[in-house]
Amino acid sequence: MKEGPDIAQIGALIGDPARANMLTALMDGRALTATELAAAGGITVQTASTHLSKLEAGGLLTQRKQGRHRYFTLADDSVGKLLESIMGFAATRGHLRHRPGPKEPALRKARICYDHLAGDYGVRMLDSLIAAGAISAVDESLRLTERGETHLTSIGIDVTGLRSTRRPLCRSCLDWSERRAHLAGSLGKALLSSFFDKGWARRIDDSRSILFTSEGERRFLALFPLATRQTDKARDHANAGM
Amino acid sequence: MKEGPDIAQIGALIGDPARANMLTALMDGRALTATELAAAGGITVQTASTHLSKLEAGGLLTQRKQGRHRYFTLADDSVGKLLESIMGFAATRGHLRHRPGPKEPALRKARICYDHLAGDYGVRMLDSLIAAGAISAVDESLRLTERGETHLTSIGIDVTGLRSTRRPLCRSCLDWSERRAHLAGSLGKALLSSFFDKGWARRIDDSRSILFTSEGERRFLALFPLATRQTDKARDHANAGM
DNA sequence: TCAATGCTTCGGTTACGATCGAAGTATGAA
DNA sequence: TTCATACTTCGATCGTAACCGAAGCATTGA
Numbered sequence: 001m002k003e004g005p006d007i008a009q010i011g012a013l014i015g016d017p018a019r020a021n022m023l024t025a026l027m028d029g030r031a032l033t034a035t036e037l038a039a040a041g042g043i044t045v046q047t048a049s050t051h052l053s054k055l056e057a058g059g060l061l062t063q064r065k066q067g068r069h070r071y072f073t074l075a076d077d078s079v080g081k082l083l084e085s086i087m088g089f090a091a092t093r094g095h096l097r098h099r100p101g102p103k104e105p106a107l108r109k110a111r112i113c114y115d116h117l118a119g120d121y122g123v124r125m126l127d128s129l130i131a132a133g134a135i136s137a138v139d140e141s142l143r144l145t146e147r148g149e150t151h152l153t154s155i156g157i158d159v160t161g162l163r164s165t166r167r168p169l170c171r172s173c174l175d176w177s178e179r180r181a182h183l184a185g186s187l188g189k190a191l192l193s194s195f196f197d198k199g200w201a202r203r204i205d206d207s208r209s210i211l212f213t214s215e216g217e218r219r220f221l222a223l224f225p226l227a228t229r230q231t232d233k234a235r236d237h238a239n240a241g242m
Numbered sequence: 243m244k245e246g247p248d249i250a251q252i253g254a255l256i257g258d259p260a261r262a263n264m265l266t267a268l269m270d271g272r273a274l275t276a277t278e279l280a281a282a283g284g285i286t287v288q289t290a291s292t293h294l295s296k297l298e299a300g301g302l303l304t305q306r307k308q309g310r311h312r313y314f315t316l317a318d319d320s321v322g323k324l325l326e327s328i329m330g331f332a333a334t335r336g337h338l339r340h341r342p343g344p345k346e347p348a349l350r351k352a353r354i355c356y357d358h359l360a361g362d363y364g365v366r367m368l369d370s371l372i373a374a375g376a377i378s379a380v381d382e383s384l385r386l387t388e389r390g391e392t393h394l395t396s397i398g399i400d401v402t403g404l405r406s407t408r409r410p411l412c413r414s415c416l417d418w419s420e421r422r423a424h425l426a427g428s429l430g431k432a433l434l435s436s437f438f439d440k441g442w443a444r445r446i447d448d449s450r451s452i453l454f455t456s457e458g459e460r461r462f463l464a465l466f467p468l469a470t471r472q473t474d475k476a477r478d479h480a481n482a483g484m
Numbered sequence: 485t486c487a488a489t490g491c492t493t494c495g496g497t498t499a500c501g502a503t504c505g506a507a508g509t510a511t512g513a514a
Numbered sequence: 515t516t517c518a519t520a521c522t523t524c525g526a527t528c529g530t531a532a533c534c535g536a537a538g539c540a541t542t543g544a
Contacts, residue, residue: 005332007266007325011256016502020250034521047503049522059335068511068520082331083249089324090247093301258532276491289533291492310490310541 013058014086018043019051023060023074023083031064031071106209110201116188117195117210121220125191126172126183128224135170135183142170144187152187155223156194162186195220255300256328260285261293265302265316265325273306273313348451352443358430359437359452363462367433368414368425370466377412377425384412386429394429397465398436404428437462 014020018041025040026032032040038048052072055061060079064071074080110121117125126142129135134148144152149159162169171185183191195201200216203209212220256262260283267282268274274282280290294314297303302321306313316322352363359367368384371377376390386394391401404411413427425433437443442458445451454462 005329006262007328007332008257008259008262010328010332010335011253011258011262013257014253015250015255015257016253017250018502020248020253024249035519043502044504045521046505046523050502053522065511070521078331078334082327085324085327086249086252087247089320090249090252092320093252260532277489285532286534287491288493288535292532295492307541312491 010058010060013055013060014083016051017041018047019055022048022051023055023079024087026061026072026074027080027083031073033069033071037072106211110210110212112192112203112210115192116182116184117192118182119210121210121212122182124226125220125224126181127227129183131227137172142172142183142185144170152191157187157190159187162190252300252302255297255302256325258293259283260289261297264290264293265297265321266329268303268314268316269322269325273315275311275313279314348453352452352454354434354445354452357434358424358426359434360424361452363452363454364424366468367462367466368423369469371425373469379414384414384425384427386412394433399429399432401429404432 014023022037022041025037034048034052035045037052038045041048041051043051052061052063056063056072059075061072062075064073074083108119110117110119112118116122126135129148130137132148132151133145134151136143136145144159153159159169165186168185169187170183171188172181172183182188195216196203198216198219199213200220201210201212203211256265263283264279267279276290276294277287279294280287283290283293285293294303294305298305298314302317303314304317306315316325350361352359352361354360358364368377371390372379374390374393375387376393378385378387386401395401401411407428410427411429412425413430414423414425424430437458438445440458440461441455442462443452443454445453
């Protein structure tokens, strides 16, 4: 009872919806500013500021001043592990947040996950890239193959340019609506940007859902055909442990 | 943000101190009644009742009616794993609950953990029993040896009687103040009861700390001498993985 | 049938914390 | 210097949920 580590304290830290949203927004390891996190949490910056200082005091976050910005990150990867394990548990209990209303199907189909494509289409894209041999998957780690580099360059992605950034090129990101992995990292971001640039799709207002044009959808589906049966093994491999 | 399982919901469930206390009280796998859990949480039965129904609705607990009692247990061992992982995390962040004030040293020395002896003396007792060959330890599982049965019977413990109960005889229980294991199970309970019966010690009011008489303390320390060097290996074994 | 026990439900109080407007501090740019 | 941006702190409001007393229901035992 009054014994043991104080699970109530960190439970309470995670238990506030705004804080939980900010934490999940940080789960891909990027550093975000207080203002960005306020948006992620759906609150004003003042409120976010108090939340962030609580999270920092609780050892979940660290901050790094850079100019007039303050970049927040998860304190270390044990925090990420903790959040992941809670997510996994919550998923088994069916504690998925269902936004009722007409927006939900669109969100499930295609949406922005930070800066890359998620949802049904996001999972399909990664599956297709793996099936085509463009990306090799070992456990959760993804790697762009030579064939993939050629292929993506041919459709207008500046792969060499992406390589020069500090951010990892390929990253597997768990898709909670699909319960499968999709492609994150700078490559995932570049691909989504290219869809916007080509006019295949656009964001809807302030929502995170992505609306494809009929022409864009046709092209997308042609570019990333459904993975066929014999590729299931590779795909499952990429999703191992999730 | 609005994506993924609702970690805030289960965070909030664990985030209330009373609920957290009730959950940790259930972590040894036993089923406890609502009244017992109310005591564990330090609240009235009415309040406990509402907490318990919330925890049940959240999928953390299940209840089983038996006569006019309602026995609550953790829904399954994934809940235990979850709580353990949070505890582990909380411990690394230094989120140990320190009761300030004079009571704390007494609590660390000897206290009740559900129904058995915990704290420094609890750890010492188990170490000593292992060193004496009364209990054999393989990983976290403890077993009473024949020599141990003879020994304990000679000091007035009705081992055969304890064997007839459904509850496991020996159980290893992690001691958070010592970060080491102590003896739980029906044998742990019986030993503590015998200390009370013999007048060696008594509970203090409503606190969980146990006060030894000077005579009782002398006898206890003589009965359970400090484990010597060469037994460290066995003891560490018993504490493996904690 | 009646009393006792274990637990839940109801009603009302209270306290805590999430929230935001407004003001204050720090950094960078003009 | 002045202005703009990024963020924090202060102060006040407000809503929710934790809490308990009292009453109600269910089970057991006499």
